[in-house]
Amino acid sequence: MRYIIPAALVAALVAPAPAAFAQASDAARAPVQSLCDGLIGIMKGGKAMGARGRGAAIGPVVDRVYDVPLMTRLTVGASWNTIAPADQTALVAAFRRMIIGQYAVNFDSFSGEKFSVDPKVETRGTDSLVRTTLIVPHDQPVAIAYRLRVSGGSWKIVDVFYRNSISQLATRRSDFSRVLATGGAKALIRHLDELSTKSGN
Amino acid sequence: MSFGLVLPTIALLGAAPEQQVAVPGAAPVAQVDSQTGQQTTPPAPPAQPAEQPPTTTAAPAIPLDPLIDPAAAPDTNAAPLATTVSVNGTAVGHAPGDPLEGLNRHLFAGYLFSDRKFIRPVAMGYRHVVPKPVRSGLRNFFSNLGEPIVFLNDLLQLKPGRAFKTFERFVINSSLGLGGLIDVAKSPNLGLPHHDNGFGNTLAYYGVGPGPYLFLPIIGPTTLRDLLAGQGDDFVLPIAIGNPFDRLEYQIPRGVLSGIDDRAESDSDFKALLDSAVDPYATLRSVYLQNRAAEIQALHSRSAKAGTTDPLGDPLGDPAARQASPLDDPLNDPAAPQSTTPANPTDTPASATANP
Numbered sequence: 001m002r003y004i005i006p007a008a009l010v011a012a013l014v015a016p017a018p019a020a021f022a023q024a025s026d027a028a029r030a031p032v033q034s035l036c037d038g039l040i041g042i043m044k045g046g047k048a049m050g051a052r053g054r055g056a057a058i059g060p061v062v063d064r065v066y067d068v069p070l071m072t073r074l075t076v077g078a079s080w081n082t083i084a085p086a087d088q089t090a091l092v093a094a095f096r097r098m099i100i101g102q103y104a105v106n107f108d109s110f111s112g113e114k115f116s117v118d119p120k121v122e123t124r125g126t127d128s129l130v131r132t133t134l135i136v137p138h139d140q141p142v143a144i145a146y147r148l149r150v151s152g153g154s155w156k157i158v159d160v161f162y163r164n165s166i167s168q169l170a171t172r173r174s175d176f177s178r179v180l181a182t183g184g185a186k187a188l189i190r191h192l193d194e195l196s197t198k199s200g201n
Numbered sequence: 202m203s204f205g206l207v208l209p210t211i212a213l214l215g216a217a218p219e220q221q222v223a224v225p226g227a228a229p230v231a232q233v234d235s236q237t238g239q240q241t242t243p244p245a246p247p248a249q250p251a252e253q254p255p256t257t258t259a260a261p262a263i264p265l266d267p268l269i270d271p272a273a274a275p276d277t278n279a280a281p282l283a284t285t286v287s288v289n290g291t292a293v294g295h296a297p298g299d300p301l302e303g304l305n306r307h308l309f310a311g312y313l314f315s316d317r318k319f320i321r322p323v324a325m326g327y328r329h330v331v332p333k334p335v336r337s338g339l340r341n342f343f344s345n346l347g348e349p350i351v352f353l354n355d356l357l358q359l360k361p362g363r364a365f366k367t368f369e370r371f372v373i374n375s376s377l378g379l380g381g382l383i384d385v386a387k388s389p390n391l392g393l394p395h396h397d398n399g400f401g402n403t404l405a406y407y408g409v410g411p412g413p414y415l416f417l418p419i420i421g422p423t424t425l426r427d428l429l430a431g432q433g434d435d436f437v438l439p440i441a442i443g444n445p446f447d448r449l450e451y452q453i454p455r456g457v458l459s460g461i462d463d464r465a466e467s468d469s470d471f472k473a474l475l476d477s478a479v480d481p482y483a484t485l486r487s488v489y490l491q492n493r494a495a496e497i498q499a500l501h502s503r504s505a506k507a508g509t510t511d512p513l514g515d516p517l518g519d520p521a522a523r524q525a526s527p528l529d530d531p532l533n534d535p536a537a538p539q540s541t542t543p544a545n546p547t548d549t550p551a552s553a554t555a556n557p
Contacts, residue, residue: 073271080271102477127268149268158268165495166488169268174487175479177296191479198476 028121028128028155031065032146035157036115036132039103043110051200055104062103067149067156068096074158075172079180087185094192101199112137128155131164298414299486305416309482312418316464324464336462338382343459344395345374345381350437354398358406358500366393397496401430405497414486419460422489 038061042054049057062068072095073080083091118131127149134142147159160168179188295302328336348371355364370386370393378385386393404426405411412425420428439447446452464471478484 070270074268076271078271105476106473147268163492163495165498166491167266170266170491171484171487174296175484178480178483188479195477195479 028148029117029119029130031148031155031157032130032132033117035061035065035146036117039107040110040113040115042103043107043113046109051101051104051108054108055100055199055201058103058107059100062096062100065157066096066099067151067158068092068099070149070151070156070158071095071169074169075176076180076185077173077177083185087189090189091185091192094189094196097196097201098192101196101201104201105199126150127158296483296486298411298490300413301415305414305486306482308418309416309485312416312421313481315418320461320464321468324461325468327461328465328468336465339458340462341374341378341384342381343455344384345371345378346438347434348374348395349441350434351396351398353437354400354403357400357403358398363396367396367398369393370395399430400433401427402497402500404430406500411490411493414490416482416486419456422485424490424493427493 038058042049042057045054045057069092072092075095076083076091080088114135116133116135118133120131122129122131124147127147129145129147131143131145134144136142142162143164145161145164146157147161148155149158150156158169162168176188179191299305348367352364352367352371355361355367373386373391373393374381374384377383384395385391387395409426411427415423415425415428417423417428420431423431474481474485
């Protein structure tokens with residue numbers, strides 16, 4: 001009898017830890033994996049799908065795996081709070097459309113590419129970092145990492161790092177700041193919509 | 202010019218499979234000097250602002266700056282980005298790290314114009330007329346001539362192992378590779394790929410900051426440090442060897458050729474930049490500076506065995522301290538209502554709700 005208690009106690013203390021860890025890591029990897037799968041899907045769809053078709057296919061995936069509203073806010077920065085609510089909503093929509101349009105334009109053909117998602121998930125504070133590699137036949141592999149944060153009970157992508165170093169958010173912040181400063185949210189929305197339209201989405 | 206990098210990057214989130222591959226540091230046009238033809242890697246120029254803290258880690262540590270929802274923390278960082286002063290409609294100051302923004306933007310616009318009218322057509326013509334093996338042969342040849350400079354800088358950065366590899370690479374490519382025309386050394390069996398290095402990296406390695414960001418007609422995106430150091434790189438061969446290298450008859454054709462070649466190779470990236478950025482100038486700057494920062498951080502990552510410092514890791518980082526690097530500012534979600542932050546003029550943490 002005596003032994004049982006310590007054993008149970010030990011089990012209780014030890015077991016949950018790895019289990020919880022495994023869960024957290026799988027939970028953070030899952031959205032990244034499904035994004036990768038979605039991208040391979042539209043690449044295979046290729047020209048036949050058309051830019052609009054590829055956008056339509058990747059759109060729901062983007063909605064599921066990205067925290068687009070948060071990304072928009074992070075990109076805009078502190079001036080977010082000075083933007084009228086209607087413009088905020090429009091900005092989020094424009095940002096979403098831009099992400100989708102970019103995917104549709106850039107992932108438009110398939111020649112044997114593969115994504116490998118690193119099983120090891122790194123943690124930074126409350127965020128997780130999931131690394132992936134885009135393997136391109138006859139070419140250099142490309143490192144793409146995702147930063148995720150929990151939102152609404154699930155892990156959502158909030159930033160993407162190209163080559164492990166170039167942050168999408170940082171880049172977009174720089175991209176947007178002048179237009180925001182000079183023309184405000186409305187000008188930015190207009191610019192983003194123009195870009196999306198050009199991309200066929 | 203690092204247009205190459207840009208696009209893919211921009212492709213928000215992903216990089217177009219094809220584009221990504223090798224985006225050569227594209228030097229716009231003729232570079233009389235500058236590093237020898239570099240491969241598909243980022244540009245040679247060095248460093249970027251805020252990156253002194255040698256970080257160590259096996260896997261490249263991705264600098265995660267604290268992302269704070271502005272909605273949550275209204276103003277904490279209102280400032281970082283906003284070195285940009287916007288006056289009414291137009292007048293805008295400059296972004297952090299880019300005090301010469303006004304001038305740079307003019308030069309960038311001028312570059313775009315001449316690119317459209319002249320540079321790109323020439324580069325595309327070159328690509329169509331000259332067979333690929335010849336183009337890559339020339340690129341390899343000039344790149345190989347730059348290996349001694351890489352070697353020298355490997356040594357200056359106290360990396361004998363790397364220097365030795367560079368040396369081997371140079372010897373192999375100069376002999377088996379027919380004077381550098383063929384990059385045999387990078388083949389998987391030999392495993393000696395090119396890496397960029399130059400005085401800009403060395404200066405950065407020893408703590409010299411980047412100085413102001415510059416966009417220059419022939420050189421493309423760079424910083425004051427990298428520009429000056431790049432001139433230094435260009436003097437190595439003329440001084441050490443002299444003859445053909447110190448002749449304009451050599452330098453000009455070489456510069457023109459590699460400039461055109463770089464432009465041709467990075468065409469899809471450049472187009473992507475223009476097509477996907479709201480403000481291509483600022484996007485290019487951001488990508489360039491981020492990439493340089495990462496390159497310089499990588500220089501340290503081998504030497505500093507110390508700890509895994511993640512400079513951007515803590516959410517409490519003082520925004521003011523980090524302004525130097527556009528990379529560094531804490532990303533705070535403006536919408537997130539947060540208590541910590543003191544005064545915000547404008548924003549009442551209203552938006553917590555607003556932004557689902």
